[in-house]
Amino acid sequence: MERKQLLTLLKPHILIAAFSAILIFCSQAIALLGFGSAFAWIFLNFPAFLISLLLVSSLLFVVYSTTGSFVFSSLLLSVVFMFVSIANYFKELINGFPLDLTDINWITSVGGLVGFIPSHIRIDSRIFIAPVVLILAITAAAYLLRGAKPFVKIRFVSGWFCFVLLIFAYFLPATESRAGVFYIDDDLGIFLSVFEMSRELRFISNIEIEYIGDVFEFFDAELPIEDVIEEEEIPIAPNVILFMSESFFDITRLDYVEFSKDPLSNFRRLSQDFPSGRFVSNAFSGGTGFVEMEIFVGIPLSVLNWGDTLTTLPDMSVYYYIPSIVREFRNNGFHTSFIHAFDDHLYNRDVTMPAIGFTDIYFDFDFPEDVEIKGGYISDRALVYKVIDRFEANRHRGPQFIYALSMQNHQPFNEEKYEGLEFDISAASDKLDEHSQGVFNALLYGIYDADASLGQIVEFFENIDEPTIIIFLGDHLPGLTIDQENSIYSILDYVSSSSPRDWDTNELRQMLSTDFIVWNNFGAELDVPFESSTIRLGVDILRWANIPKNRYFTILEWFSHYVHIYRDRIFIGRDGTAYHSPPEEYDDILRIFSTLARNIVYNGHRID
Numbered sequence: 099m100e101r102k103q104l105l106t107l108l109k110p111h112i113l114i115a116a117f118s119a120i121l122i123f124c125s126q127a128i129a130l131l132g133f134g135s136a137f138a139w140i141f142l143n144f145p146a147f148l149i150s151l152l153l154v155s156s157l158l159f160v161v162y163s164t165t166g167s168f169v170f171s172s173l174l175l176s177v178v179f180m181f182v183s184i185a186n187y188f189k190e191l192i193n194g195f196p197l198d199l200t201d202i203n204w205i206t207s208v209g210g211l212v213g214f215i216p217s218h219i220r221i222d223s224r225i226f227i228a229p230v231v232l233i234l235a236i237t238a239a240a241y242l243l244r245g246a247k248p249f250v251k252i253r254f255v256s257g258w259f260c261f262v263l264l265i266f267a268y269f270l271p272a273t274e275s276r277a278g279v280f281y282i283d284d285d286l287g288i289f290l291s292v293f294e295m296s297r298e299l300r301f302i303s304n305i306e307i308e309y310i311g312d313v314f315e316f317f318d319a320e321l322p323i324e325d326v327i328e329e330e331e332i333p334i335a336p337n338v339i340l341f342m343s344e345s346f347f348d349i350t351r352l353d354y355v356e357f358s359k360d361p362l363s364n365f366r367r368l369s370q371d372f373p374s375g376r377f378v379s380n381a382f383s384g385g386t387g388f389v390e391m392e393i394f395v396g397i398p399l400s401v402l403n404w405g406d407t408l409t410t411l412p413d414m415s416v417y418y419y420i421p422s423i424v425r426e427f428r429n430n431g432f433h434t435s436f437i438h439a440f441d442d443h444l445y446n447r448d449v450t451m452p453a454i455g456f457t458d459i460y461f462d463f464d465f466p467e468d469v470e471i472k473g474g475y476i477s478d479r480a481l482v483y484k485v486i487d488r489f490e491a492n493r494h495r496g497p498q499f500i501y502a503l504s505m506q507n508h509q510p511f512n513e514e515k516y517e518g519l520e521f522d523i524s525a526a527s528d529k530l531d532e533h534s535q536g537v538f539n540a541l542l543y544g545i546y547d548a549d550a551s552l553g554q555i556v557e558f559f560e561n562i563d564e565p566t567i568i569i570f571l572g573d574h575l576p577g578l579t580i581d582q583e584n585s586i587y588s589i590l591d592y593v594s595s596s597s598p599r600d601w602d603t604n605e606l607r608q609m610l611s612t613d614f615i616v617w618n619n620f621g622a623e624l625d626v627p628f629e630s631s632t633i634r635l636g637v638d639i640l641r642w643a644n645i646p647k648n649r650y651f652t653i654l655e656w657f658s659h660y661v662h663i664y665r666d667r668i669f670i671g672r673d674g675t676a677y678h679s680p681p682e683e684y685d686d687i688l689r690i691f692s693t694l695a696r697n698i699v700y701n702g703h704r705i706d
Contacts, residue, residue, distance in 0.1 A: 111256070113239045114162065117172055118154040120235045121179055122147065124228035125288040128183040131224055143285050150289045153267060156260035163257025169240050176232045182292060186282050187225055189384075190579075196282035198295075268297060283599070316690055317653060335431070335497045336565035336620065338643050339485065341555065342390060343478070343548045344507045346572030347612040349541065352590045355527040361546045364553035365570075365615060373626035374615035378663050378670065380632045382598065382609050383577030386503065387445030390573070392632035394422045394454055396654040398664040401692040402699065409445040411699060417453035419704050421650040423636045424455030427499035430645050433457055433492045437484055439465070439476035439505040456501070458492075460484065473515045473544060475505040478551035486558055493564075499643075503573075504551070507544030511578055515540040529589050534580050541576060541586070556617055565620035567642055569635075572612030603676040606668045616642065629674070634658040650694075650705040657691045660684065 126136040140147045154175070161171040186197045282291045349361055360366060365374070380399060381388050391408035392398060397420075399407060406412065428434045436456040441463065442448040451459050462469075462476055465484060470477040485502045492498055513536030521543050530538055552570050559566045578586035585596035593605045601609060616626045624642050627634070637655045640647055647655065661684065662670040669680045680688055697703040 110162070110168065110243065111159070113168070113242060114158050115151065115155045117235055117239055118151055118158055121158075121172075121176060121232065122150050122154060122287065122289060124232055125179050125183045127228050128180070128187055128225050129282070129284075129288055131187075133227075139284075139287065143287065146286050146290055150287055153264065153293060154289055156263050159260045160257055160264065163260075168243055169236060172232075172236045172239065176229070176236070179289070180229050180232070183228075183288050184225060186288065198282070268293075284597075317649075334565055334620070334644060336567050336618065336622075336643055337489070337498045338427070338432075338500070338639065339489075339555070339559070339566065339568045340393075340499075340501045340639065341485075341552075341568060341570045342386070342501070342503045342573050343551070343570060344386070344504045344544075344573060345541070345576035346507065346545060346548045346570075347575055349545050352586070352592055354529050354590050355525050355538070357542075358524045361523055361525075361542060362549045364549045364556070365613070368552070368556065368615055368617055372615055372617045373624065374613065375626065375628035375630060376611045377571045377614040377635070378607065378629060378631040379572075379574045379610050379612055380663065380665050381574045383574065384509075386573045387447070389632060390501070390503070391445075391450070393636045394424055395420055396633055396636050396651070396658070397695045397699070398633055398661070400664045400666065401688075401695050406699075409450060413700075413702075414446075414449060414453075416699055416702070417450050419702075420454065420698055421648070421654075421705060422454040423640055423645075423651075424499065424501070426455075426640060426645050426648065426651065427643070428455045428457065432497045432499045433495040435488050435492065435498065435500045436460065436503075437481065437488060437500065438462070438503045439478075439481045439484075440503075440508075458488070460488070472519065472547065473506050473508075473540070475508055478504050478506045478547050479554060481505075482551050482554045482558075485555065497564075504548065507541070507548055507576070509577060511537045511540040511544075511576065513537075513540070516543050519543075521546060527590070530586075534584075534586060534589060537578055537580060538586055541578065552615075559619050562619065565622075566618065567622075567624075568617045569614065569639060570617070571614030571635075575609055575612060603668050603678050607663075607670065607676045610663070610668070629662070631658075631662040631670070633661060633663065648705070653691070653694060657687065660687045661691075664688070 123133075123136050123140070126139050127133050130136055130139060158171055158175055161174060162168055165171055182197070189197050282288060283294075286294065348365075349355075350357065368374075379389050380392050387409045388399060388407055395408060397408060402408070402411075411417070424434055434456045436447075436451045436459040438447065438459075438461050440461065442461050448459070448461075465476060465480065470480045472478075481502055481504050485500055489498060489500060513533070516539075523542065523546050525538060525542050527535070527538070555568060555570075559568065579596065580586065580589065583596060585593075587593045587609070588596040593601055593609060595601065598606070598609070614630060616624055618624065622642075626638070626642075630638065633654075637647070637651055637658055640651060660672045662672075662674070664670075664680065667678060669677045669684075671677070671681065671684055694705075698705065
């Protein structure tokens with residue numbers, strides 16, 4: 099073969115490899131917000147770059163061999179890569195955490211992510227440079243390929259070779275270093291992380307749905323039906339207010355900080371007379387929708403198929419019969435209201451909330467036009483006013499269950515969050531520089547106002563003659579990332595590293611723990627555990643409100659005695675110990691409840 103023919107033959111291969119390198123580079127430039135950082139990533143993670151280059155080149159050649167058009171093939175992959183990279187950028191902008199395995203449904207709607215970002219957040223213009231570079235690269239490659247006659251047989255053979263290579267890589271057994279990739283990893287990079295996550299979906303075998311009759315035979319022996327049906331006469335039907343306060347927790351747990359005064363004075367004062375404790379969430383930094391749905395239905399995320407969440411089940415009709423505490427309140431004569439101080443962009447709340455039992459749903463557009471805005475969102479004080487307004491409007495309907503979800507203390511945390519506003523509280527630490535102090539102050543002011551909202555809502559219901567219970571809790575700890583190496587938590591030695599993947603089970607438990615209090619105005623001595631969780635809280639709320647438990651919630655109560663938290667990388671069982679994964683002694687308990695839950699979610703089984 100002549101030299102000229104050889105060069106003609108190799109030119110598409112060389113250009114595909116070169117363009118693949120540019121595509122990987124641009125994806126990392128978006129992830130790391132800088133071309134210099136992307137270059138550094140290549141040299142610091144050269145093996146990951148080479149593996150990514152081999153796989154991306156193979157993928158691009160397969161598409162090119164199939165379509166015969168380099169421009170179309172490169173554009174197609176560029177759109178996909180930029181879509182994932184920019185979605186990851188927006189996810190980190192929203193809650194400081196990259197895309198993970200459960201975000202598959204989010205990736206399909208970058209528009210939804212963009213809509214969730216408040217208008218005052220500045221989107222870094224550097225993310226738009228990478229697509230321009232790719233367009234220039236495609237144009238240059240197309241110019242260099244002009245007039246080239248394709249060698250169809252060689253292209254066919256190369257295409258099949260690349261296809262076989264991709265299949266082999268996909269089905270290659272995972273090594274210990276590559277197992278358990280559930281999110282975009284800085285070391286692996288965008289493409290290899292997504293590739294490994296797709297492999298995780300194959301390596302992790304979903305629990306097969308067993309015959310539900312066997313489960314009921316067990317429960318008939320352990321929990322006789324007459325025990326489920328027989329209930330004591332309900333002495334009182336109190337109103338129940340579940341107030342989920344965004345990112346609320348006891349900030350004084352962070353060391354090396356001096357406060358001018360107690361930022362949780364109302365919480366502390368009320369805790370002297372009413373039970374309070376730690377709430378172990380199923381989320382960190384973001385995912386409020388996952389927290390609330392697990393409280394409402396009691397099904398942990400870990401029993402679902404990977405990629406599914408309780409907010410994005412594949413069959414939307416499930417929400418109309420899945421057991422929920424909201425439906426139990428409504429079935430027992432309560433008027434049910436959902437009030438959120440934001441819009442209906444995420445978690446399908448405009449569909450799921452009415453389906454699981456809420457009679458009324460309210461979003462930000464249902465608030466007054468002149469509503470108070472603080473920190474870029476509707477203020478906690480304005481949300482309390484809305485709760486009181488809806489409570490007063492529906493008093494004639496009988497007892498009420500109101501779920502209120504705040505937003506003021508949501509991301510982002512930066513120096514500009516409360517710019518122009520003054521607060522009569524301050525904090526200082528020798529460990530915080532000017533930037534991190536600004537981030538800390540934004541958090542402090544939000545928690546200070548959240549605590550004030552607790553005092554405000556309690557003050558109102560103290561003067562109401564109707565029996566009322568208020569459950570006030572934080573949904574999850576906030577993401578307080580300073581840079582790629584540091585967070586407020588790591589700077590103040592609350593955890594050993596800013597990266598969640600480095601936390602052990604005890605650190606993860608700590609980072610999943612917020613605070614809660616259960617208040618009432620009728621002198622009830624409620625049995626409240628010091629540590630509650632997403633699995634247990636819903637059952638406890640029914641018990642505190644004297645709502646008869648149907649068969650499902652009786653079973654859930656049994657399950658919650660054994661399992662407090664069940665999610666990836668952490669399991670908390672009956673003895674309160676945190677484990678990386680469930681011990682064998684819990685196998686039967688998890689199998690039994692998982693069978694029940696999965697039959698409800700995936701087989702449409704209804705349980706009254």
